[in-house]
Amino acid sequence: MTRIQLNYLSIILSITYFGTRASAQVFEKTPVLHGDSVVFPITLINGYPFISGAVNGVSGKFMFDTGYRTSISLNDNLIDLPNKKTKSTGITGSGYDFKINTNDTVREIRFTNGVIYRNLENISSGNYDFLQNYITPDCLGYIGHDFFTGYLFKLDYIHRKVTFYKSSAERNQCKDFLKGEQVLAVINFENRKLPNHPMVRLSIDGINVLGAFDTGQNGLLQLDEPSGKILKGRGSVQSSGTDSVGDTLLTIKNVIIDGKYKFTLKGVELSSLKGTQVIRRELAITEPNLMNLGYRFLSQFKTVWDYANSKIYLLEY
Structure with a gap:
């Protein structure tokens, strides 16, 4: 796979910051954002932003990919998901085919900023070995657009963080995300x-x-x-x-x-x-x-x- 092909891996078809020793904020069933503002630290690997976490105790990194529509999709090549069911076939923008699976329940997704999701339902997964092979071997999957539906975000590569702000009429007026x-x-x-x-x-x-x-x-x-x-x-x-x-x-x-x-x-x-x-x-x-x-x-x-x-x-x- 060439570097140009890697550019298209993201086209898949088919709060509050708590500090480094955060107290847990636990949510269930659906992995979406909660709260007025949320900060996630990011790690850059070859220009790709990743958010660190763990799925069912398996540690690694999610690619933060606006080109991916689904909220969260797991890499079942890295994470053991024995009850996954084949749902459809996906394709990357470079033409790489793979199976899209669905999982009735995922026990836990935990992020380093203290945000935890448990007993998640109807979570997609796929064999994302191409991400493991060409970007990082500990890729847990994707975080995509539907994870932050109803939020705007500020992406800061130098300070290695992405900050999500809940959209509202008041925020549209005051634009606190532009302060300073x-x-x-x-x-x-x-x-x-x-x-x-x-x-x-x-x-x-x-x-x-x-x-x-x-x-x-x-x-x-x-x-x-x-x-x-x-x-x-x-x-x-x-x-x-x-x-x-x-x-x-x-x-x-x-x-x-x-x-x-x-x-x-x-x-x-x-x-x-x-x-x-x-x-x-x-x-x-x-x-x-x-x-x-x-x-x-x-x-x-x-x-x-x-x-x-x-x-x-x-x-x-």
Whole structure:
């Protein structure tokens, strides 16, 4: 599996911070957020954010992946789930097929910030050995969009944390999640077929590109042939070498997001049109040019993702 393929692992088809010695806050049946605000420490592995925890006593890390729709899905290649039942087949954006299973009951999911879920019902799982093999061997599975339904979140790679804030009319007015922050830009986004994939209009040196936000990938660029020739000729898209598995890396200059904020990206992977077919089909993307905005972009800022109001805030570090 190449690094470009890893970018698409996240496209799967089918509170209060308590401190390092937290007292337990126990919830049952459904793994969703509770409380006004919740902080989870994150660990970065090759640009992918992970949240540490344990499932039925098995310790490891969940990938925090906005590209994954389900609340929580467990890696039954790592966790013994003897009563799992096959439900359907899933596919990653890179075309990797796997079985989706369902589990009537999961005894316990425990996080390091003191949040505990017990006797969970109807929890999905799959053989996510590709995450174990290519990212981290102790991958417990995914935490996805439905885990934080009704919340906005602030993602902070430098301080290694993600903070969830319960959405409300009062919060929309006071914007306490911006207290003490320097706002660089407020980006308006749209959703198409899936609510967990914010998409935004970009331009690269005047060439239109559709941007797709996703924490579960590094970042890549796919251009049609005419756009690629123009931008390479202008020097706005340049090869900057290859990574350890031989994929071409790019430096991309003169990028403007939502007509508001100009930036440069380095180390973005080059993708072909064929390599984006799954994501194009599942997200109803017809535009000829596509950029995935993952770690290479997100690590430059603190970002606030406000799904209820279709906005992403870029905050200065």
